[in-house]
Amino acid sequence: MTQDELKALVGQAALQYVVPGALVGVGTGSTVNHFIDALAAIKDTITGAVSSSEASSERLRARGIPVLDSNTVERLPVYIDGADEIDHQGYMIKGGGAALTREKIVADLAERFVCIADESKLVKTLGRFPLPVEVIPMAAAQVARRFKALGGDANLRAGVVTDNGNVILDVRGLSIADPLAMESEVNQWPGVVTVGIFARHKAGVCLLGTAAGVKTLTF
Ligand code: 5RP
Numbered sequence: 265m266t267q268d269e270l271k272a273l274v275g276q277a278a279l280q281y282v283v284p285g286a287l288v289g290v291g292t293g294s295t296v297n298h299f300i301d302a303l304a305a306i307k308d309t310i311t312g313a314v315s316s317s318e319a320s321s322e323r324l325r326a327r328g329i330p331v332l333d334s335n336t337v338e339r340l341p342v343y344i345d346g347a348d349e350i351d352h353q354g355y356m357i358k359g360g361g362a363a364l365t366r367e368k369i370v371a372d373l374a375e376r377f378v379c380i381a382d383e384s385k386l387v388k389t390l391g392r393f394p395l396p397v398e399v400i401p402m403a404a405a406q407v408a409r410r411f412k413a414l415g416g417d418a419n420l421r422a423g424v425v426t427d428n429g430n431v432i433l434d435v436r437g438l439s440i441a442d443p444l445a446m447e448s449e450v451n452q453w454p455g456v457v458t459v460g461i462f463a464r465h466k467a468g469v470c471l472l473g474t475a476a477g478v479k480t481l482t483f
Pocket of ligand 1 (some may be wrong): 291292293294295296345346347348357358359360361362363364367
């Protein structure tokens, strides 16, 4: 199976976590696009979605799924999103699609984070995928220097402005042995909006697309 077929498989499998009569939190990316397409078939069983990006909102609306403002919602039973890396504790790196800030906001509203990913995303230690960090533009150079002191090489993602009007630094060369500690540390740096480590908002379940079918990991 191709990587895209594995993504489609888990996008479809995620429907079992959608709670009838409730809202669903929707992430961003090519795996989530498959989930949105699958969701369209059961759209009459849900009240709508809270979305983590303009791109996902547009896709949801195009399929007739109402998108609610996150400020009007207190809790979501479930948030479904992809990942760039996930480890065996459910800690993730996210933000390859530059939507990490809104993804963490919607994940924070949810009781359960269901990660959908193809098997290439499962890693022993986070950090092979360059860590995305959303920063306020005037802080980019200083945040890059702080990463350098930790052994990381931070580069501005060319041509990208986030839905929130900020920039993304991609940091290579980090081995993230303690995701909770690094998330807390980087979050304290002035100008950092969101670091793409999802440790405080880790996955509770991961549906992993493998050649042998969907494997369910619970954390
Ligand atoms: C977007 C994300 C995505 O979940 C992540 O990049 C995975 O994307 P894809 O499903 O396309 O592989 O964090 O900001």
